[in-house]
Amino acid sequence: MPIKQACVIGAGVMGAGIAAQIANAGVPVLLLDIVPKDGTDRSAIAKGAIEKLLKADPAPLMSKAAAKLITPGNIEDDLDQLGDVDWVVEAIIERIDLKQGLYHKLEGKRKKGSVLSSNTSTIPLAKLVEGMPETVQADFCITHFFNPPRYMRLLEIVGGVKTRPEVLKDISDFGDRMLGKTIVRAKDTPGFVGNRIGVFWMQAAVTAALDLGLTVEEADAIMGRPIGAPKTGLFGLLDLVGLDLMPHVDKSMASLLAPDDAYMKLRRPWPLLEKMIADGYTGRKGKGGFYRLNTAGGGKVKESINLITGDYSPSDRARLDSADAAKGGLRTLVEHKDKGGQYAWKVLSALLSYAASLVPEIADDVVAVDQGMKTGYNWKRGPFEMIDQMGAAWFAEKLAAEKLPVPPFLATAAKAGSFYRVEDGATQHLKPDGSYTKLVRPDGVLLLSDIKLSSKPIIKNGSASLWDIGDGVACLEFHSKMNALDPDSLALVKQSVDHVGKKMKALVIHNEAENFSVGANIGLALFAANIAMWPMIDDMIGTGQSAYKAVKFAPFPVVGAPSGMALGGGCEVLLHCAAIQAHAETYMGLVEVGVGLIPGWGGCKEMLLRYQPGPRDPRGPMPPVAQAFEAISLAKVAKSAAEAKELRFLRKDDAITMNRDRLLFDAKQKALALLAAGYQPPTPQELRLPGPTGRTALQLAVEGFAQQGKAMPHDVTVSDALAEVLSGGKTDITDIVTEDQISKLEKKAFMTLLHTGPTLARMEHMLTTGKPLRN
Structure with a gap:
């Protein structure tokens, strides 16, 4: 039904x-x-x-x-x-x-x-x-x-x-x-999958921290990113979910589990937790928890609790060599001799062997368990993927050497070699009987990670790759750090358009990273500006404009398929696509003003076009200019694909995919549908813009904000440059302004702003702190 x-x-x-x-x-x-x-x-x-x-x-x-x-x-x-x-x-x-x-x-x-x-x-x-x-x-x-x-x-x-x-x-x-x-x-067992393992993890991590005498900062320094968990770590997570929830969950689990379950052996009274809850320290929703913000005297001091005495003191970042060693993998982490390494082993040895003992009791296979922990607790890897990273045989041998139980399924994996393997270009997973079976994706799921198992990129450089995803459709993948766009990224955009135009039918721009793209590599631009390599920056702007223009006017459909952040230059490439198939959790925006710049790769032009009135719209040229100005000057970011439609970053006929695993398949189908409908590239548009009078009107509005203290001095400078571009420069309402003319204005304004000290200060501050500078 x-x-x-x-x-x-x-x-x-x-x-x-x-x-x-x-x-x-x-x-x-x-x-x-x-x-x-x-x-x-x-x-x-x-x-x-x-x-x-x-x-x-x-x-x-x-x-x-x-x-x-x-x-x-x-x-x-x-x-x-x-x-x-x-x-x-x-x-x-x-x-x-x-x-x-x-x-x-x-x-x-x-x-x-x-x-x-x-x-x-x-x-x-x-x-x-x-x-x-x-x-x-x-x-x-x-x-x-x-x-x-x-x-x-x-x-x-x-x-x-x-x-x-x-x-x-x-x-x-x-x-x-x-x-x-x-x-x-999941099967009808206590805690199902996520909470059966997740609650065990929290209990094991708390008791191990107490036994080994770690501070909350030290425990979180290990039980966060080093093991592939969120950066909150353990105690930060408990603060987030609420300390008062934990006794209820523990009591419920204990009432349902068998007396000989490993979880039952971990349980112990914790008077400190009881006292914290009684005193209203229930986490972020209360007066604080394992961490709190002390605002006495008008200040804001982050404090953490002493797990033995219950006293608070200023929180200090834990410095553990093992946390850094974790970059070499989980095995490097758990083999480290400091207390962080000992802590990691004590928790993971219990956690992972427990998970291995639960299949097929809680779910039919390891895939369900790993998916449960990755999507329910935001872990980077599931328990069985963690074991594989360390080596199933090594892990089982180390457990046995320490006289810890080795579950039968783990022993089977140690003998077979791993819980997962790749055979004939496909992932297989181990079953408890020792046989492997192919990991089958649901219909309508197409993952780039699967394609990579059985093929090589058509074209590749350090920042991007082009893949054949079947049916004559190629996929352009960005893969630099945070998918920041640099000359290599732009070069491959252009090469991809050329290749598809000669040998394939359509192009999808997509990747499986956390974020589609955070925009241009401002570190590279700042470095070039600091040593006065202006021609290099000028060339990068021109290259970006040329590459994105090629995307827009390609003789075949280019479909953008973003998920996560698509900011600045990442948003601009999408604005030039024939269509967009966006994941519901797509966060789009042109945020260049935050670093003292304006969009330079066609973002101003494309937003102007999106706000143009229809043929029967009686409005003059100023409302579209004002709308585009507001979106860009306020660095508006859509907090969902639905909101991106409201802000015109997405068109009405752009589509939204709710499940990220289905995004690439849906984007490919959209490209094929456009082909089947006889796709023709757009023709360049001509605009009529208000010119200096429009620019003056926008300037007056910004100066009003400045007088009210809502805009800083450099905001006025940046907004003036943006107004110059969006109003069409030295044009008149009777003149025709082409897309290329607006692009030239963008480039000129961008380069002018880059020569200013306040813009360079904003860029440096963003790179250093990750936050915008108000100057």
């Missing part, structure tokens, strides 16, 4: 977040809660939740317009609306009696055959459906989202003995394609 309408019952943070993600997918959703005891508005709780969604940061909604798809209500008056609903998600308090009471209440109201699921993170499915009618058991499953639902990609789906296969198929497909989730089919 296709899911065309949904309902979430429970308007707390999690339930509202799930409703928001369903709305982000363009699907209408009811959000219901109980009738409040006080007040006259019987749906006040759900309405309040929607108001919070609109104000929350980071935003649960990809566009404020999505809130219109969420209809508030209550479970006393609005259950009759469930007759039109295809999926009901229960997200209420973790009490079996309340959940089962709700399920009984829904019967007779629910659409026949609709999916009913629980977002429980702790209660087994068998307990939830015990004694329930057959109709409930047949339509029931667990859909465990991770918080926040918009940003965390993991969705664990658990079926019961009597759950219809169609239920699991429908909800998996919807979660994948529409909600953008990585689907992990």
